Amino acid sequence: MSSRHISHLRKWLWSSPPAEWVLSQLRELLIGALRQGPVPKHVAFVMDGNRRFAKKNRIETVEGHNLGFEALAKILEVCYKSGVTHVTIYAFSIENFKRSKYEVDALMDMAKIKLRQLVEHGDLLDRYGARIRILGQRELIKPDVLEVVDQAVKMTSGNGNCVLNVCFPYTSREEITSAIRDTVDEFSRPIPRDVADKERTRPFKEERIAHTIRSHQFSQHTSTDSDSTFLHAPELHSPSSSTTSLSSYSQDASEQDLSSMSTSTTLQPDGYSDTTTSPSEPTSTSSGEKQLPHHKNQTSPTPASKASREHGQVKNPSPNSTYPSPELITPDTLSSHMYNAGDPPVDLLVRTSGVSRLSDFLLWQCHQDTQIVFLDVLWPDFDLWSFLPVLWEWQWRTRKAEKSEHD
Numbered sequence: 001m002s003s004r005h006i007s008h009l010r011k012w013l014w015s016s017p018p019a020e021w022v023l024s025q026l027r028e029l030l031i032g033a034l035r036q037g038p039v040p041k042h043v044a045f046v047m048d049g050n051r052r053f054a055k056k057n058r059i060e061t062v063e064g065h066n067l068g069f070e071a072l073a074k075i076l077e078v079c080y081k082s083g084v085t086h087v088t089i090y091a092f093s094i095e096n097f098k099r100s101k102y103e104v105d106a107l108m109d110m111a112k113i114k115l116r117q118l119v120e121h122g123d124l125l126d127r128y129g130a131r132i133r134i135l136g137q138r139e140l141i142k143p144d145v146l147e148v149v150d151q152a153v154k155m156t157s158g159n160g161n162c163v164l165n166v167c168f169p170y171t172s173r174e175e176i177t178s179a180i181r182d183t184v185d186e187f188s189r190p191i192p193r194d195v196a197d198k199e200r201t202r203p204f205k206e207e208r209i210a211h212t213i214r215s216h217q218f219s220q221h222t223s224t225d226s227d228s229t230f231l232h233a234p235e236l237h238s239p240s241s242s243t244t245s246l247s248s249y250s251q252d253a254s255e256q257d258l259s260s261m262s263t264s265t266t267l268q269p270d271g272y273s274d275t276t277t278s279p280s281e282p283t284s285t286s287s288g289e290k291q292l293p294h295h296k297n298q299t300s301p302t303p304a305s306k307a308s309r310e311h312g313q314v315k316n317p318s319p320n321s322t323y324p325s326p327e328l329i330t331p332d333t334l335s336s337h338m339y340n341a342g343d344p345p346v347d348l349l350v351r352t353s354g355v356s357r358l359s360d361f362l363l364w365q366c367h368q369d370t371q372i373v374f375l376d377v378l379w380p381d382f383d384l385w386s387f388l389p390v391l392w393e394w395q396w397r398t399r400k401a402e403k404s405e406h407d
Ligand SMILES: CC(C)=CCC/C(C)=C/CC/C(C)=C/COP(=O)(O)OP(=O)(O)O
Pocket: 047, 048, 049, 050, 051, 052, 053, 065, 068, 069, 072, 090, 091, 092, 093, 096, 110, 111, 114, 115, 166, 168, 353
């Protein structure tokens, strides 16, 4: 008997009703056992290898993507059943627009059909109380697809426990750029006089305390770590030195320090600091490349940032306006402007198909504890049996880390 016959026979045996029953019991048992241990709250997937799967199995590329969606539905079930609350999937990268029009159109049509499927007969999302969120650049989505996307988001918005983040069309660099843009916008908005006065007279301010601690820790670190090379880099300043320089820009250094705000003496009416290059002049990057300062025609502004711009222009502030100090910008500030603001940190990121790259996916969200796993399986073949070892390893590593923290 040839190996092809053996493989067919094995497939037939596994899909027979008794084998299916045994398998489903085993599946429940294993998932139940998994739930007993620590479970990642947030799992992300780069669903790679649909086209290679199609080629390998001599089927249409689109059919490869369809089978990829089937695999996704099964994996979502495993995730939510095991106790994962947030799943983020890379459904369409901005880079994917470079594919043939035929494939891009097919992927967009598939998104439409599958999103409808997920929410309409989608007891999957209802069963686990999962809501869909779309992370990415809406303005790149065609109106007919956008309509379905918005409908899917709306129809599931009442679900509470779990989240399915569909990155579509997405790249991390765009996300980070838009978060920085929104942060700059937020910090370029004058604080109303009465709020500023109230802030100034408040005896204890969390941001100020946090900032003082940060400055203190950093200056301690730099003074003890005298061998560290960055100490000798003249262009780098510790937060304490940058506080000094910021204070020196303001009208009243002690007031700056006390209020954690900067005054408009440093800001031109167009919102630019007078210590920086004029906004009309292009700035130079370290590579010497000229860059125009950001103004208009940029994508994904938040409602707040939209409100503060009129026809792409920054509103003129009044001459004595007060601004929040840029010193108050922390990693949390940027996180609060990311597309997935408020989500728990990504605990586990899985990429299939044997490719070991992040491909501009969740670069900000991957932190020191994110476990990144590259698997040698094509996405349509990815199932519980390939995912379980990953989850077990995650549990093992997490327990080990928790134990060493306690010791
Ligand atoms: C709800 C919703 C919209 C679901 C999306 C479903 C889904 C599976 C999308 C994946 C699309 C994609 C570009 C996969 C990467 O494989 P590839 O085409 O890059 O394959 P290759 O690596 O073999 O070339």
